[in-house]
Amino acid sequence: MFATTVLVFTIYSVVFADKVSAIPCVNQMKVGLDVYNKNVNIPDKAFTSSSQATHGYRASRGRLNTRNEGSDKKGGWMAIHRDRSPWIKVDLRKPYTLSGIITQGRQCGNNWVTEYQLQYSTNGINYHYIRRPNNALVTFSGNSDRNSKVCHNFPLTRARYIRILPRKWYGNGASLRFELISADWPTQKAAKCTEYNIGLDVDNLNTYITDSAFTSSSQATYGYRAARGRLNTRYEGTSDKKGGWMASSSDDNPWIEVDLQGDYSLTGITTQGRQCGNNWVTKFQVQYRKDGDNNYFDSSGTNTAQTFDGNSDRNTEVTNSFPKLTARYIRILPTDWYGSGASLRFDLIACDW
Incomplete structure (x- = not known):
């Protein structure tokens, strides 16, 4: 002091x-x-x-x-x-x-x-x-x-x-x-870090993470492509801009991934369902890998996959925390969902000490 x-x-x-x-x-x-x-x-x-x-x-x-x-x-x-x-x-x-x-x-x-x-x-x-x-x-x-x-x-x-x-x-x-x-000196024995949203949210957009950074296992149509998976994405009245990412109905092992363009310290995730219809993910897992790595790891940091509770409606935000990890790539793997196809919108929570 x-x-x-x-x-x-x-x-x-x-x-x-x-x-x-x-x-x-x-x-x-x-x-x-x-x-x-x-x-x-x-x-x-x-x-x-x-x-x-x-x-x-x-x-x-x-x-x-x-x-x-x-x-x-x-x-x-x-x-x-x-x-x-x-x-x-x-x-x-x-x-x-x-x-x-x-x-x-x-x-x-x-x-x-x-x-x-x-x-x-x-x-x-x-x-x-x-x-x-x-x-x-x-x-x-x-x-x-x-x-x-x-x-x-x-x-x-x-x-x-x-x-x-x-x-x-x-x-x-x-x-x-x-x-x-x-001059942001850390307090002695700080209990936790300062958390903030990465900026996948369309209402608080990080312009360095472009739409091309999003990929997925499949899409119901082009309007439901991975880039529509940003938190708070809204249906814009045209067939090519739907209110969320949605996998094909035939995709039994769906996933959506984002490349953050560099390593971040991450501690959690916020999800929503599809804004323009009754589709949402009720259970999911999270995998990650660092810049330069080829292997994915589970967010639990162990060999046992951690399964998170997801959403129960279209628009309510649900936040889940996981042990602090460092990653450039985050992949979300829905394991259960409501509706004809897995559908969600999301943002990630970063953490600075």
């Missing part, structure tokens, strides 16, 4: 000075953009930018400590040389309380950002600059070489989106790697 209090006072003394000065890059709690300490819930698709010199310098190469791995994987993000108003942005997938930033130059060449400003947002639409108490914009001093880390603290800021705007740089294009510093 005393350590947290000291950190807060340090933040304000650094940023509120006439000139923003760097601080030592030690004892900082990182969000997890660093390739050596990666937060699996922030995938490469969470990074975007105003431009890229080539695909090898794309925004996702802007993670701290990224290294050159060849022409397709360069050692940092770099904007195209004619981009005079460059920016790089990250969607942290959920709000964090942030207190600082760490930057590096390009690992594989003499390009680095020497001055930059920061914008933040909670909704990805309305952005605000990091400012001093007198409302003046804060300009941060950047790097002077390829690999040294330069750290800055700023006033505690609640944000999901962070945008870095280079103002001056060395070399033929703005280039950097970065990490963010979190």
